[in-house]
Amino acid sequence: MAPTPPSRHNARAGAIAWLWRRLARWPLARLWRFARVAGTLVYRLSARERDITRRNLADVYPADSTAERQTLTRQSLRHSAATMLELGHAWMAPPERVNAGILAVHGRDKLDDARRDGRGVIVLAPHFGNWEVLNFWLSSHFPFTAMYEPPKMAGLDPxxxxxxxxxxxxxVPTNARGVAALLKALKRHEAIGILPDQEPSWGSGVFAPFFNRDAYTATLLPKLVARTQARVVTGVALRVPGRGFEIHFLDADERVYSADDVTSATGVNACVEAAIALDPAQYQWEYKRYRKVVEEQQGLPNYRDFRLY
Structure with missing residues (x-):
C-alpha cells in the first residue's frame, strides 16, 4: 500500500485541529450530549472498538452477565468518545473555562505533603476519565514533567x-534523555506523570497480573523510585457527565515501592484497578492491554504479540 502523501496528512491535521477549536467553544453539557450519540455510532459501526472492549470486559469481569457487559461496553465507548471530543476543551478553551469545569479536587494533600517532605511525586495517570484535564490541573499547580511521543500525523504535533x-x-522524549529529565525533576522535588497502563516495547517490561490476567507492564517506576525516593500516587480526572470533572489522587499500592520489577509492576496494575473502581465505564477498555503474550515452545518461553486480539 502506497504511503499517504504529506499534503493529505497536512489536510487531515488541519481539519482535526479546526474541529478541536470549534468544539473548544462548546459547553461540557453539549459535548456530553454529542458524545452519547457518537459513542452509540461507534458501538454500532466500529466492530474493532466494540469487539476489543467486549473481549477485555469479559476477561476482567467474568462474573457479570452478557447483558451487563454489553451495557458497560456502550457506556465505555460513550466516555471514550467524550474524551476525544473534549480535547479541544482541555487544550484550547480559555484556562478560566477549564478551571470552572473542575468541580472538586480530592487528595491534593498527598502531593503537598510529599513536596513539603522534600520528595518528588510520581503521578500514575491511567487512561481513565479525561487525562488531559488532569494534565491541565497538575501543570497549573505544580512544576510538572511528562513524557511525550509525537503523533503519527506530524501536522498535529504543534x-x-x-x-x-x-x-x-x-x-520530554520517550527515550533515555527523557528518563534523565524525569529523574532531574524528581530530585528537584517536582511532579512527573507516567502512563501506567500503556504497553511498553519488548525488553522494557515484565508480565504482572492485571485483573487476574498477566499483562505486559513497564518497569520504569521502580527505577525512578529507587533513585529518588519519590512518593507515588494515582491521579485521574473523573468525568461528571455534562457538568465537568472531579480530580482524584489516590494512595498507591505499597508494592509499587518494591525494588523487584514484578512486585512493583503488580502494584502499578493494582493502582490502575483502584482507579477503575471509581467508575469502570470511564476506562479506555478498547486499548489492547493483553496483546503481548508468552507461549511455551519446546520448554522455552516464546514472546510474541497476539495479533488476532
Missing part, C-alpha cells in the same frame, strides 16, 4: 504540544 504545555508542563 497543536498537541502547545495544548499540553500551555499551563507550564515540560514535555
Amino acid at each position: 497543536v498537541i504540544r502547545h495544548g499540553r504545555e500551555r499551563q507550564g508542563a515540560a514535555l
Whole structure:
C-alpha cells in the first residue's frame, strides 16, 4: 500500500485541529450530549472498538452477565468518545473555562505533603476519565514533567504540544534523555506523570497480573523510585457527565515501592484497578492491554504479540 502523501496528512491535521477549536467553544453539557450519540455510532459501526472492549470486559469481569457487559461496553465507548471530543476543551478553551469545569479536587494533600517532605511525586495517570484535564490541573499547580511521543500525523504535533504545555508542563522524549529529565525533576522535588497502563516495547517490561490476567507492564517506576525516593500516587480526572470533572489522587499500592520489577509492576496494575473502581465505564477498555503474550515452545518461553486480539 502506497504511503499517504504529506499534503493529505497536512489536510487531515488541519481539519482535526479546526474541529478541536470549534468544539473548544462548546459547553461540557453539549459535548456530553454529542458524545452519547457518537459513542452509540461507534458501538454500532466500529466492530474493532466494540469487539476489543467486549473481549477485555469479559476477561476482567467474568462474573457479570452478557447483558451487563454489553451495557458497560456502550457506556465505555460513550466516555471514550467524550474524551476525544473534549480535547479541544482541555487544550484550547480559555484556562478560566477549564478551571470552572473542575468541580472538586480530592487528595491534593498527598502531593503537598510529599513536596513539603522534600520528595518528588510520581503521578500514575491511567487512561481513565479525561487525562488531559488532569494534565491541565497538575501543570497549573505544580512544576510538572511528562513524557511525550509525537503523533503519527506530524501536522498535529504543534497543536498537541502547545495544548499540553500551555499551563507550564515540560514535555520530554520517550527515550533515555527523557528518563534523565524525569529523574532531574524528581530530585528537584517536582511532579512527573507516567502512563501506567500503556504497553511498553519488548525488553522494557515484565508480565504482572492485571485483573487476574498477566499483562505486559513497564518497569520504569521502580527505577525512578529507587533513585529518588519519590512518593507515588494515582491521579485521574473523573468525568461528571455534562457538568465537568472531579480530580482524584489516590494512595498507591505499597508494592509499587518494591525494588523487584514484578512486585512493583503488580502494584502499578493494582493502582490502575483502584482507579477503575471509581467508575469502570470511564476506562479506555478498547486499548489492547493483553496483546503481548508468552507461549511455551519446546520448554522455552516464546514472546510474541497476539495479533488476532
